[in-house]
Amino acid sequence: xxxxxxxxxxxxxxxxxxxxxxxxxxxxxxxxxxxxxxxxxxxxxxxxxxxxxxxxxxxxxxxxxxxxxxxxxxxxxxxxxxxxxxxxxxxxxxxxxxxxxxxxxxxxxxxxxxxxxxxxxxxxxxxxxxxxxxxxxxxxxxxxxxxxxxxxxxxxxxxxxxxxxxxx
Numbered sequence: 001x002x003x004x005x006x007x008x009x010x011x012x013x014x015x016x017x018x019x020x021x022x023x024x025x026x027x028x029x030x031x032x033x034x035x036x037x038x039x040x041x042x043x044x045x046x047x048x049x050x051x052x053x054x055x056x057x058x059x060x061x062x063x064x065x066x067x068x069x070x071x072x073x074x075x076x077x078x079x080x081x082x083x084x085x086x087x088x089x090x091x092x093x094x095x096x097x098x099x100x101x102x103x104x105x106x107x108x109x110x111x112x113x114x115x116x117x118x119x120x121x122x123x124x125x126x127x128x129x130x131x132x133x134x135x136x137x138x139x140x141x142x143x144x145x146x147x148x149x150x151x152x153x154x155x156x157x158x159x160x161x162x163x164x165x166x167x168x
Contacts, residue, residue, distance in 0.1 A: 005142030
């Protein structure tokens with residue numbers, strides 16, 4: 001388990017799978033996404049769940065161990081602010097995302113290539129952003145301090161599971 005912030009670059013499908021795993025369950029404010037057409041760059045700021053923190057117990061045992069509101073902190077569940085930059089972007093399209101509601105939050109499920117010039121970013125609820133790219137070049141970097149969270153994403157239910165009390 002590492003407390004060091006991540007700093008990753010992807011230039012091929014294997015690299016991309018690592019970044020996709022790090023971004024899984026990241027919360028993305030719609031207002032924090034920008035396409036800079038003249039620079040051929042797309043950036044977004046996210047609230048990333050730190051899956052890389054690793055757990056020694058399985059989910060059932062972990063849930064049984066959580067007996068008070070501080071349990072999330074004791075087990076090391078954390079989130080951290082991160083920035084994703086996608087370079088060499090020619091066009092951005094979206095489906096299932098209401099861009100007229102900038103206060104809305106999306107949750108990243110995964111990302112992957114659909115051919116050499118198409119990168120897809122999938123969100124829970126069926127939203128998709130598709131990037132037409134000249135070449136694959138992404139950069140993900142954490143910034144600031146991580147903070148404890150009481151909410152652990154739960155894919156069996158496609159929900160965030162509260163430990164106890166209110167999540168952060």
